[in-house]
Amino acid sequence: MSSGSITINDIAKMLGISKSTVSRALSEHSDVNAETRHKVLELARKLNYTPNALALNLKQQRTNTIGVLIPETVNRFFAKAIGGIQRVANLAGYNVMICQSDESFVTERSNLRSLLTAHVDGVLVSVSAETDRTDHFQILLDKNIPVVFFDRITEELNTSRVYTDNYEIAFEGTEHLISQGCQRIAIVAGPQNLYNSRYRLKGYMDALRKHNLPVKENYIVQSHFRGGTVEDYTRQLINLPQRPDAIFAINDFAAIEMMHVIKKNGLRIPQDIAILGFNNETICRFVEPALTSIDMSAYDMGSEAAALLLDQIKGNRDPQLRLIKSRLVIRESTHLKG
Amino acid sequence: MSSGSITINDIAKMLGISKSTVSRALSEHSDVNAETRHKVLELARKLNYTPNALALNLKQQRTNTIGVLIPETVNRFFAKAIGGIQRVANLAGYNVMICQSDESFVTERSNLRSLLTAHVDGVLVSVSAETDRTDHFQILLDKNIPVVFFDRITEELNTSRVYTDNYEIAFEGTEHLISQGCQRIAIVAGPQNLYNSRYRLKGYMDALRKHNLPVKENYIVQSHFRGGTVEDYTRQLINLPQRPDAIFAINDFAAIEMMHVIKKNGLRIPQDIAILGFNNETICRFVEPALTSIDMSAYDMGSEAAALLLDQIKGNRDPQLRLIKSRLVIRESTHLKG
DNA sequence: GCCATCTGTGCAATCGATTGTCCAAATATT
DNA sequence: AATATTTGGACAATCGATTGCACAGATGGC
Numbered sequence: 001m002s003s004g005s006i007t008i009n010d011i012a013k014m015l016g017i018s019k020s021t022v023s024r025a026l027s028e029h030s031d032v033n034a035e036t037r038h039k040v041l042e043l044a045r046k047l048n049y050t051p052n053a054l055a056l057n058l059k060q061q062r063t064n065t066i067g068v069l070i071p072e073t074v075n076r077f078f079a080k081a082i083g084g085i086q087r088v089a090n091l092a093g094y095n096v097m098i099c100q101s102d103e104s105f106v107t108e109r110s111n112l113r114s115l116l117t118a119h120v121d122g123v124l125v126s127v128s129a130e131t132d133r134t135d136h137f138q139i140l141l142d143k144n145i146p147v148v149f150f151d152r153i154t155e156e157l158n159t160s161r162v163y164t165d166n167y168e169i170a171f172e173g174t175e176h177l178i179s180q181g182c183q184r185i186a187i188v189a190g191p192q193n194l195y196n197s198r199y200r201l202k203g204y205m206d207a208l209r210k211h212n213l214p215v216k217e218n219y220i221v222q223s224h225f226r227g228g229t230v231e232d233y234t235r236q237l238i239n240l241p242q243r244p245d246a247i248f249a250i251n252d253f254a255a256i257e258m259m260h261v262i263k264k265n266g267l268r269i270p271q272d273i274a275i276l277g278f279n280n281e282t283i284c285r286f287v288e289p290a291l292t293s294i295d296m297s298a299y300d301m302g303s304e305a306a307a308l309l310l311d312q313i314k315g316n317r318d319p320q321l322r323l324i325k326s327r328l329v330i331r332e333s334t335h336l337k338g
Numbered sequence: 339m340s341s342g343s344i345t346i347n348d349i350a351k352m353l354g355i356s357k358s359t360v361s362r363a364l365s366e367h368s369d370v371n372a373e374t375r376h377k378v379l380e381l382a383r384k385l386n387y388t389p390n391a392l393a394l395n396l397k398q399q400r401t402n403t404i405g406v407l408i409p410e411t412v413n414r415f416f417a418k419a420i421g422g423i424q425r426v427a428n429l430a431g432y433n434v435m436i437c438q439s440d441e442s443f444v445t446e447r448s449n450l451r452s453l454l455t456a457h458v459d460g461v462l463v464s465v466s467a468e469t470d471r472t473d474h475f476q477i478l479l480d481k482n483i484p485v486v487f488f489d490r491i492t493e494e495l496n497t498s499r500v501y502t503d504n505y506e507i508a509f510e511g512t513e514h515l516i517s518q519g520c521q522r523i524a525i526v527a528g529p530q531n532l533y534n535s536r537y538r539l540k541g542y543m544d545a546l547r548k549h550n551l552p553v554k555e556n557y558i559v560q561s562h563f564r565g566g567t568v569e570d571y572t573r574q575l576i577n578l579p580q581r582p583d584a585i586f587a588i589n590d591f592a593a594i595e596m597m598h599v600i601k602k603n604g605l606r607i608p609q610d611i612a613i614l615g616f617n618n619e620t621i622c623r624f625v626e627p628a629l630t631s632i633d634m635s636a637y638d639m640g641s642e643a644a645a646l647l648l649d650q651i652k653g654n655r656d657p658q659l660r661l662i663k664s665r666l667v668i669r670e671s672t673h674l675k676g
Numbered sequence: 677g678c679c680a681t682c683t684g685t686g687c688a689a690t691c692g693a694t695t696g697t698c699c700a701a702a703t704a705t706t
Numbered sequence: 707a708a709t710a711t712t713t714g715g716a717c718a719a720t721c722g723a724t725t726g727c728a729c730a731g732a733t734g735g736c
Contacts, residue, residue, distance in 0.1 A: 004481055007692055018716045023694060033714055053455050054399070055692030058392040059720050065435070065456070073417040082411045086438055095456050097403075098436050100424055111428075115392050116405070118433050145341050253621060260624040283591060286598035288626060345722055355685045361724060371684060393722035396691050 004046045015039055026051075040218055042092035054180050057119070065095040071152070075225075076277055077251075077298045078126065081150070083085035085124060086304025092310050094121070103225060105130040112136055123308045124148035127154060129225055132193035147313035150305035151193050151298075160312065162305040163323045166269050169294055169326040170203030170206060173248060173276050174330040176292075176328060178211050180336040182246035182274055186219040186237050190250055204248060215241075223250050232252050234261040238273070245273055247335070254278040258331070274334040282328075297324050344385045346416045362390075364652050378423040388493060395457070400630070401634040404431040404455035405461040406648060409441050409490070413563075415589075415617055416464065417530055419488070422640025430648050432459070441563060443468040450474055460647045462486035466562050470531035484650035488643035489636075491533050497649065500660045502535050507509050507664040508541030511586060511614050514600060514666060515632075515648050516549050518674040519582035520612055524557040528588055542586060554580075561588050572599040576611070584609060584672070590615040594625055618665075627670035644651055 006035035008026070012019040016037065025032045026049075032040075043049075057063045061126040065091055070078045082098065088092050089096050097120055099111035108128045111170055114140070115123055121141060125147060134156045139158065140147045177185050187204050192199030205215050218240060221233045235242055235258075249255035255277035269275055270288055277284060280295035308320055346364070350357040355374065363370045363378035370378075381387075397403045398616045404427055408416045420436065427434050435458055436465045437449035446466045452645040453461055454477070461478060463485060479495065515523050525542050529534030536664075543553050556578060559571045572595075575582055587593035593615035595605055607613055607627055615622060618633035639662050646658055 008694095009401075009692070019693080020695075020717080021715055023697085024715085027707095031714065036714080052396075052453065052457075052692050054392070054396040054401070054457055055721090056694085058390075058396045058691085058696095058723090059693055061392070061721075063392070073411055073420045076412065076417075079411040079414075079417050082436075083438065083440075086436075090437075090452070095435055095452055096437075097433055098424075099428075100421065102421075103363065114428070117388065118389075119392055129655075246649055255620060260626075263626075264534050267432075283594060283621065285596050288601075290596075347722070348723095357723085358687080358725075362685090365724085369682095369684060374684080390722050393691090394724085396693090396721085397723055399691075659677055 002202065005052065006049055007052065011040060011043055011047065012271070014043060027318045028064075041289070043113070051100070059221050060119050061119070063091060063119050065097055065118065065120050066306070066313075068096055068098045068122035069108065069115065069125045070098070070100050071126060071128050071225075072295065073098070073100060074308070075298060076281060077151070081126075081277075081302030081305075084299040085303075085306040088303045088306035088310065094162070094310065101128040101131075103129040105132075109136045112139075113143075114333065116140075116143075117147075120145075122148070122313045122320075124305050124309055125149050125291070126152040127194070129191050129194065146309055148305045148309045150301050151196065151296075152261065153239035155195065155302060158319055160308045160320045160322075162301050163195070164296060164301070164324050164326045166199035166326075167203040167206075168329065170200040170248070171207045172203075172296060172328050174204045174207035176276055177246045177248070177276060177334060178190075178213070178226065179206065180246075180274060180334055182336075183213060183218065184216075184244045184246065185213070185240060185246040186244035187221050187248040188221045188233065188250040188254065191222070191224055196291060219244055222256060223254070229263050230257040234258045235265075238262060238265055238267065243273075246270075246276070247273060248276045250278060251294055252279045252281040252284055252291060255291055256283070259287065259289075259291070270333055270336050274336060276334055280329050288333075291336040293329050294331050299328070300324055311325040342388055343390065345390065346387075348379055349378060349385065349387065349506075350383045353381060373614050399457070400459050401433075401457050402431060403435055403456065403645070404456050404651075405456070405458035406434055406436045407446065407449050407453065407461060407544065409437065409464060409563075410434070411438060413491070413604045414619060415634060418636035419464075419643075422637040422642075423644040426641045426644035426648065432648065439466040441467040443470075447474045450477075453484075454478075458483075460651045462487070462643050462647055463487050464490040465532070467532065468527050477674030479532070484655075487632075488491070488639050488642045490583070491525050493533065496657055498646045498658045498660075500639050500646065500662060501533070502634055502639070502662050502664045503542040504537035504664075507543075507666065508538040508586070509545045510541075510666050511543035511632060512542045513549070514522070515584040515612055515614060515672060516545065516551070518584075518608070518612060520671055520674075521551060522554075522557065522580060522582045523551070523584040524559065524582035524587040524588065526559045526561050526571065526588040526592065529560070529562055535566055544614075557582055561592070563588070568595040569599050573603075575635045576600060576603055576605065580612075584608075584614070585611060585616045588616060588617040588618045588632055590622055590629060593629055593631070593671075594621070597625065597627075597629070607673050608671055612674060614672055618667050622669060627673075628675065630669045630672040631667050632664050633667050635662050638662055 008019050012022045022040050025037040053286050064310045073079055078105040086096050101108035110203045134154045134292050148160040153161045155161050192198055277291045277293035284291040284293045304322050346357050346360045350360045360378050362373040424434050439446035440655040467672055472492045491499045491501050527539045530536055546553050593613050615629045615631035618631040619646055622629040623629045642660050
């Protein structure tokens with residue numbers, strides 16, 4: 001009565017039986033007289049009984065909740081991934097607790113503590129831009145709490161991972177630019193502590209080498225995802241003595257801002273500079289010129305990661321790897337030939 | 339030992355005292371001998387004791403978690419609002435459980451049940467596009483669980499609300515278009531069951547009336563936020579015998595897609611048709627022409643809503659209203675004069 | 677030296693479920 | 707008819723905290 005909800009005890013008293021009998025009647029699987037069971041189920045339904053999740057949590061030491069630790073929800077990749085995660089989780093009866101690191105290592109570590117305190121049954125992680133070590137995740141392994149890394153993964157820990165073929169797709173994107181006749185290809189690379197950034201840069205460099213193009217240091221720009229610097233590095237690139245004839249951007253929004261700056265400087269896209277984005281946002285089709293980009297299947301990565309995690313929670317404990325392939329989507333911003 | 343974490347009982351046994359004494363020692367506020375307390379605190383620190391949140395949840399009937407019920411995380415307005423919500427919540431020691439309705443009434447109701455089952459201490463709500471009644475929220479009021487509606491609010495329930503001046507800003511936006519010489523202003527209006535959509539449409543109509551412009555039915559398009567229809571209704575509008583000379587779009591992404599369709603049809607922006615967006619996305623500055631829009635302070639709305647909710651959770655039970663003003667940001671897409 | 681007061685601590689109930697153990701009654705076996 | 711087996715359900719412990727109540731021992735007042 002106190003909390004407004006009725007309990008197993010209330011039902012027991014009303015029927016003059018013990019609460020263990022009520023419990024067993026409700027959880028089908030035990031020897032309760034058919035008539036007794038019927039009376040219990042009937043009354044439970046009538047009183048709209050729902051088991052108190054808090055009591056179950058304590059008793060069973062689990063919460064039917066999974067934690068999600070991501071950089072930012074305003075990052076559309078993660079917003080989409082959350083969609084996939086929630087769908088899979090909710091279908092399985094799990095709730096989702098989301099924490100954002102805001103690309104900060106300290107916040108990430110603190111979020112992790114919160115999730116542990118909340119006793120989530122498992123955690124999905126995509127690390128922050130600042131994260132260059134992984135010892136804070138060790139505690140999850142020590143406590144035998146399932147973890148699945150997705151997208152911004154780490155290779156340092158023996159956990160399940162869902163990732164994309166960063167190397168191959170960056171290679172393919174770069175080769176595409178080369179195939180369009182570009183010879184001086186610049187790249188905006190993310191922080192090199194991140195798995196994705198490292199392999200993308202590598203794919204880019206290997207593609208250049210394969211086609212006997214020089215890898216030039218001043219064609220490689222470091223970015224930390226923070227806005228506000230795009231204009232700066234774009235200017236810097238287009239003012240180089242040997243101006244690049246193509247730029248592989250870090251994501252679509254940065255690419256669009258770059259295009260704006262480039263056009264403001266009287267250069268044509270793609271004739272003077274071709275632009276290649278990342279993420280294949282819907283808006284790519286509507287900017288001018290339409291932006292070539294790389295489709296990442298964020299939703300699928302989220303779903304797959306959640307599915308793996310639930311699998312692990314259910315007891316399947318050996319780490320799994322899942323590759324979700326990305327796809328080059330060619331549009332006008334890189335279309336020079338044919 | 340079983341769950342790996344040490345408990346108050348472990349400490350009690352190790353010191354040969356009762357667990358109630360340990361509990362009292364840890365929670366400062368009771369008469370425990372200074373020496374005993376010191377020993378307890380010392381050992382607790384050494385063993386890295388943390389109270390089991392699950393036990394506290396059951397005992398105290400609260401979870402230090404707030405629920406957030408929103409349409410979609412891929413909607414940038416809500417992605418930003420989540421940022422504000424989480425910051426305020428985390429600072430106060432609360433976790434955040436997010437549910438997405440995917441703009442579906444049924445899912446919204448089901449999400450609400452999940453949040454209730456999870457015993458969240460309070461709920462922040464922005465209703466789905468389909469939501470045209472509010473009886474499913476009554477259960478929150480009945481159970482005395484604090485609710486704060488934000489952005490997509492309802493006026494039917496006596497709860498706290500954080501909202502923006504939809505009427506005034508739509509009025510202002512429309513007057514701005516009129517001031518630029520536009521006479522045939524179309525609007526893409528959201529579902530009329532939504533508070534925001536209703537008042538925006540009203541503001542638009544009243545502005546027209548104030549300036550003695552006719553309110554024409556075929557200048558008012560209904561949209562349900564779903565993509566894929568933008569091209570259709572844009573074509574429909576520009577093919578009207580009396581083509582509109584301005585369109586008030588439902589949001590920036592739709593506006594940008596409209597601009598694309600309009601330009602593809604050989605019309606100029608803003609000379610032939612002026613475009614006004616909604617949300618003031620960063621990208622507004624980088625499209626061509628730069629898009630005039632309305633800035634909604636999503637982050638602030640989220641923070642404010644969370645702050646109100648925490649206030650209510652802490653006992654301040656009378657409903658509060660908070661107006662967060664929006665702001666018209668004028669750019670090239672509506673710049674005809676001067 | 678006797679009773680009152682204060683201090684510090686332990687016991688046990690409580691939150692709301694699950695579950696192992698045990699026992700009484702009913703039924704089956706010989 | 708005496709014993710063995712099955713059946714149905716009660717009791718109590720448990721999960722890990724908090725907290726009201728009781729009580730022993732120390733201290734103080736007279």
